[in-house]
Amino acid sequence: MKKRISNNSENNQQHKTIENALKTGGFLFPETAEEVKEFERIYGTTDVILPAELQEPTFLYSKSEKGYNSKVVKFPSENFAMAAREGSNELPKEIQQKIIKDIRNADSKRQKK
Amino acid sequence: MQVITQTKPMKISFTDLQIIEGLKDDDDLKKLRLFQPQFFNRFKGYIYKVAIQRCVSFHDSQELATDVTQQTFINAFRKIKDFDLSKEPNPIKHEVVIKAWLGRIANNCFNKEYAKRKDHIYLDDLKTKPEESNYDLFESLYGDEPIEIPNEFRSKLREAMKTLNEEQKHVIEIYAGEGCINSTQKLSPEKMNYLCKTFDTSSENIRQIKKRTLDKIKKYCFQTNK
Numbered sequence: 001m002k003k004r005i006s007n008n009s010e011n012n013q014q015h016k017t018i019e020n021a022l023k024t025g026g027f028l029f030p031e032t033a034e035e036v037k038e039f040e041r042i043y044g045t046t047d048v049i050l051p052a053e054l055q056e057p058t059f060l061y062s063k064s065e066k067g068y069n070s071k072v073v074k075f076p077s078e079n080f081a082m083a084a085r086e087g088s089n090e091l092p093k094e095i096q097q098k099i100i101k102d103i104r105n106a107d108s109k110r111q112k113k
Numbered sequence: 114m115q116v117i118t119q120t121k122p123m124k125i126s127f128t129d130l131q132i133i134e135g136l137k138d139d140d141d142l143k144k145l146r147l148f149q150p151q152f153f154n155r156f157k158g159y160i161y162k163v164a165i166q167r168c169v170s171f172h173d174s175q176e177l178a179t180d181v182t183q184q185t186f187i188n189a190f191r192k193i194k195d196f197d198l199s200k201e202p203n204p205i206k207h208e209v210v211i212k213a214w215l216g217r218i219a220n221n222c223f224n225k226e227y228a229k230r231k232d233h234i235y236l237d238d239l240k241t242k243p244e245e246s247n248y249d250l251f252e253s254l255y256g257d258e259p260i261e262i263p264n265e266f267r268s269k270l271r272e273a274m275k276t277l278n279e280e281q282k283h284v285i286e287i288y289a290g291e292g293c294i295n296s297t298q299k300l301s302p303e304k305m306n307y308l309c310k311t312f313d314t315s316s317e318n319i320r321q322i323k324k325r326t327l328d329k330i331k332k333y334c335f336q337t338n339k
Binding site (some may be wrong): 017018019021022023024025027029030032034037038039045048051054056057060 | 149150153157158159160161162163164165166167169175179182183186187190206209210212213215216217219220223253254255256257258259260262266267270271274285286289290292294295296327330331334335
């Protein structure tokens with residue numbers, strides 16, 4: 001009886017080890033914060049070289065026929081292309097200030113709640 | 114003569130929480146125009162890095178990894194309203210929580226792409242889980258501390274996985290993803306249905322494949338330890 005229990009426990013341990021190694025070893029995308037940390041501990045946080053298709057998120061438009069919900073990205077591709085050309089985080093000062101103002105307003109509303 | 118001077122755009126750095134909250138306001142096009150690329154540029158490297166490893170055994174690994182990465186962000190922007198990052202009070206943890214959330218979406222995207230290659234349609238798009246009353250998506254992004262696994266074992270497992278055929282590999286990965294490697298844990302009906310459809314076989318057969326695959330991996334990884 002004792003032997004059977006110890007075999008079961010050994011089996012469980014082995015299964016757990018395999019499962020964890022699969023989850024954090026690049027066989028699956030890590031799905032919890034702890035798994036992400038473990039993955040990054042093993043593989044580091046330096047980025048790999050990205051293919052041209054991932055340099056800018058222009059695919060958000062071209063993939064619309066695959067069932068993409070147009071409500072998510074509402075601005076037309078032309079405007080988006082302009083934003084992409086100018087750099088992903090660079091917009092005219094007055095627009096940036098409006099965005100910052102909106103965020104601050106939203107933050108203060110949240111804090112009041 | 115009037116001289117037109119161009120103002121240099123100002124570079125601003127937003128926190129992860131500000132970006133997530135900004136993305137939720139999809140009525141404000143200016144915000145979306147700013148935050149979508151910010152979010153994409155911040156996390157694309159991580160998602161692609163895992164994707165390229167996830168897809169390494171496919172002949173067109175780079176293409177598949179690119180598709181999975183793109184689809185992950187498309188789906189993330191669709192589901193952003195359900196993701197409440199403010200539940201995590203510590204801003205230092207926001208990055209890993211976002212990565213975990215994206216990882217969940219990415220696994221679904223990978224399964225969809227995989228099913229597509231087998232001429233099947235995979236419909237599970239995280240729709241079923243959040244509707245369950247006791248399911249908390251945010252809560253589920255936190256798990257137990259992973260057990261310490263020696264590098265030697267990881268290398269052995271990588272070798273063992275190379276010996277599996279495509280079907281065995283995918284079945285065991287789905288079981289692992291669901292936390293069901295242990296025989297006492299049953300695969301969810303959605304995932305079992307997905308496997309049965311993808312491989313045109315019965316659930317009994319899927320269970321057999323899982324069992325044989327697990328035995329093979331164990332034999333490969335643990336036999337020298339005995």
